[in-house]
Amino acid sequence: MLLSGLPDRFPCSCQAGGFRRHLAPRQDAVWGEGEAMVPVGQHMANLRRKGGLGKDAERAAVRARQPAAVDEDWNCPWPLDWQRHYRVLADLVDADGVLPEIQPGVLFEGDDIGRWLERQKNPGTDVSTHQRRSLVGSLSCRTRPPARLGRVGNHAHRHP
Template sequence: GGRPGHLGRGQLRLPRDAADIAALTRCRVIRPESLVWLEGYQALVRWRSQNGITGLYAVPYDTETAVGVTKDYPLGRWVHQQRRAQRTGELDPHRKELLDDAGMVWEPGDEAWENKLAAIRSYHRATGHLAPRQDAVWGEGEAMVPIGQHMANLRRKGGLGKDPQRAETRAAQLAEIDPDWNCSWPLDWQRHYKVLADLVDADGVLPTIDPGVLFEGDDIGRWLTRQREATNWTQLSAEQQERLTRLGIKPVDAPSPAPAAKVATQGQSKAQQAFQRGLAALAQWVEREGQRPVPRGHAEEISVDGETEPVVVKLGVWISNTKSRRGKLAAEQLDALRELGMEWARPVTIP
């Protein structure tokens, strides 16, 4: 039965359970080096089983596990050695076959992707969606990942990689976790909607939610009120409207002025036009980002009636300038700013 002492870890006991015996049989020839390799393979199979892991999975390099009399078998380093042996052509084909069956990740790019996918699965299990704020982070300690930035990058053109086949596979993996991962509307909208959908799913009916009711930092009540406003409702896609309708959310009856993002400019002074465009840009920011402060250098693109190209509004600068001259604004302008979360927009009493 070979020279177990060759392992340097004490007596190696041959496997007893059916899966390990089958693996041993598939190694075909039992030599001392086969036993050394089989010890690592058994450690991998058992570690995956103990952690409930199925499918492709990249074992972290610093992973250690108990196997036989060894309490801290360096499984992560062993897996790394197999990957290196495969690259240099030194890995026996039947061993590669065994490792393929055990969900081995061979390419570094695939390994990074699998690690990212594991974080995405974990986030979805905890929240029920893949629509984090862009600045959201997830995990603990060294395993902390910028989940918001990850999802924003993946949704961009080419975000799944240059290889079309690989991109298609990755898109399918993400869709399996959440079919709405790449929805055509902003993730901010999707996150608020999902919270309400979960409430309806739990209670069968949407409860009364007033502005000011928060869920993990999002003002769900304020968002719901804004969706019901006729001007905002008309800007939603047919599918967004349909989803809200299924939750029992309908637009309130109100006159329908021009949608906020479609700014009518006829008959307005240049100052009025500039204010309306700034307000439309701010509404667009709040819809996408929530009540997050607007960086001073940030610019928004909006659609304007009569313009074929989007208009760029220097939103951060506009907010700063508008705030400095709030004493000159009309009451309805101040009301519109407060409605979008600008608490500084309170009427100034001039003695």
């Protein structure tokens, strides 16, 4: 993968992202070993900046197709941690055909994907329509209805 005018290491950035099927690494993420270490997180952050793909609009549009081939939402308007968690779980679905049960506390590269998944099921989660469609479509993640408060004796309790 080559993008003219971008750092020579950009192809490695895309290859690293392609390995994980997303281009939403933490900003401090690195890829490779020893002297071949590439700051893939910083490269991707630079590409997302205004003008990061070049000042010429036509050239920038051509360059944007390359990362979009790896992750169509590589430059999403929502938080990158949301995109990273989502893509990791979507990759599990792609590999296994179904999302396995993942409890809070299950970590993947330092991210608690179980906790993230649990939060997405709560009705108060603030996500865009596109994100909601992704959750329901790819992950079959539906939100739970808000819990109702009821009374039993003198104690309030939640109904599931």
